[in-house]
Amino acid sequence: MSHYEAQYQLGRTFHSCLAAGDWDGIRALLTDDATWTLPGDNTVSGTAEGAEEVVERAKKIASYGLDFELLHILVSRENMALSLHNTARRGELRLDEHLSTVCRLRDGRIASIETYLSDVAGMNAFFV
Structure with missing residues (x-):
């Protein structure tokens, strides 16, 4: 598997774990010191620090009943992004x-x- 194919696979796996509520699967994709930053001023905004907090952030977002529609997986030389439509x-x-x-x-x-x-x-109105 090429470097870029591995990035695409990581993106697909992250999305499928999020959509399925596979929290152990998400945890396995993260470094121990992972962070997740979201804009806004609501219950899911700010920065989650450490893999356990990142998983808790994913759980909290999913608990609001979101449909995570994957539009595209985008790769750069070293990183990856998901283009999503959440409803x-x-x-x-x-x-x-829409988000990246x-x-x-x-x-x-x-x-x-x-x-x-x-x-x-x-987002601020929804995540209260």
Whole structure:
């Protein structure tokens, strides 16, 4: 498997674990010191530090009933990103956002995640 094929596979695996709620699977993809940063001012915003906190962040996001539609996996020379369309409904609240989740890799594992959103205000309203 080429370097780039490995990055694509890592992206597919991360997405499938997130969509399936496979928290042990996500944990296996992370370095121990992994971080995940999200914009906004809500219950999932800020930086999760360490693999256990990153997994807890994933659990919390998924607990809101999101549909994580994978649009594209993008690779650079050394890193990988997921282009997603996330949707969910909770009562009268509706989430409909496009995002890029940029994963910086180290030794074939995810060392940091930074998420870029199309609708930070919508995210703030939904994740309360």
